[in-house]
Amino acid sequence: MRLGERIRKIEREDRLDPMVARLKGLAGRLPSGTVRDVLNGVPLGHPLHPILIHLPMGTWTAAVLLDLLPGDHRREARALVDIGLLTVSPAVLSGLADWAQQHERQQRVGVVHAAVNGVGTLLFGASSLARARGRWGRGRTLALAGLGAIGLGGALGGHIAYHRAGGANSADHLVDLVPEGWHDLGPLERFPEGDPAGDDIEGVPVVVARTEGSVSVLVGTCPHMGAPLAEGELTDGCVRCPWHGSEFRLDGGTVVHGPATAPVEPLETSIVEGRLWVRLTPT
Known part of the structure; x- marks a missing residue:
């Protein structure tokens, strides 16, 4: 079964609905008016979330690549992991603002998308902690696993954005x-x-x-x-x-x-x- 077909099965999984409800309650706490408009991307003329996700994904990808290259790049790789962790929150908030106003099938995929990305973020957080303690090998392994989780989360997000046109101009x-x-x-x-x-x-x-x-x-x-x-x-x-x-x-x-x-x-x-x-x- 292709990955796209597996993702479409998530759309029909009503066991995710309690998680959807809890996350919608969290989204309801986002400030309305100008703040929410900025998170949605109104001043840009297109969604903000796809721009912001490039910050953590880009820095974490660069960190893993440095880990794999010959030579001593430990300081630079650790700095990139930490920068990625600092840029996660804006990306999450903008994604939450968009997700809260989507259809049910998109929201079900969205909660899995958020959970997988959350695992990836925790793995990179653990990688940063391991590097701070001088456990560089463990830090590299955790970062590589984190990048795999973030990649899967990106595939789920791509399904929402492109297959289900979440954020696209419907008119x-x-x-x-x-x-x-x-x-x-x-x-x-x-x-x-x-x-x-x-x-x-x-x-x-x-x-x-x-x-x-x-x-x-x-x-x-x-x-x-x-x-x-x-x-x-x-x-x-x-x-x-x-x-x-x-x-x-x-x-x-x-x-x-x-x-x-x-x-x-x-x-x-x-x-x-x-x-x-x-x-x-x-x-």
Whole structure:
């Protein structure tokens, strides 16, 4: 059985649900607002976690390579192991913030991912302690075992990120499906004031928002996990996702609050004889 098939079995393992619940309780303690937005990667425009994990993984890989090279690199290898340990916490916090807003199948794999990486981190911690006590051979062995655990954890994380698109823009492909030119969405009166309304352009969902005499139209799928934005609500010049609370500005689709990090594509609007026409802004 291939590794990917084994990981998909984890997605169906409901015995992991109590662990998922406990970890979600821990994730709920993360500060909301700006702190959580930073952990999600909103200022970057994409998730922060994949960047931060390179710090411990990179330093630990370099340490193991130094251990295997001829010559005396004990001081440098120990320093790299310790640097990796210092950079684990930011990576864990950003990953926890992302994981808390994912689907059940992703969360089940996520708790195994966290557990395996936790074992790897403990092994590197033990390696650092052994090196500090002058037990260099044991330190090298522990680091090599730790790198194996971190590699397996990385495979689990890759499954969440790529196979299940955790953190990917779930709406980007829709932009390419909107035909060129103007499209008639019908009489403006069919879209109520103060509430988002759904429609589509040849199968591509859009959300229409009329507020204070203006009208805004955005691609109607949340980039975070694909929620229908038309089922959300309008608040302070934004549309709020009904699933995880991401907020996007009506006047451009930019992200105000995560967990979404990618903006929603806006459409240009025109009112002609009381009918609402829209098109993608020409590039």
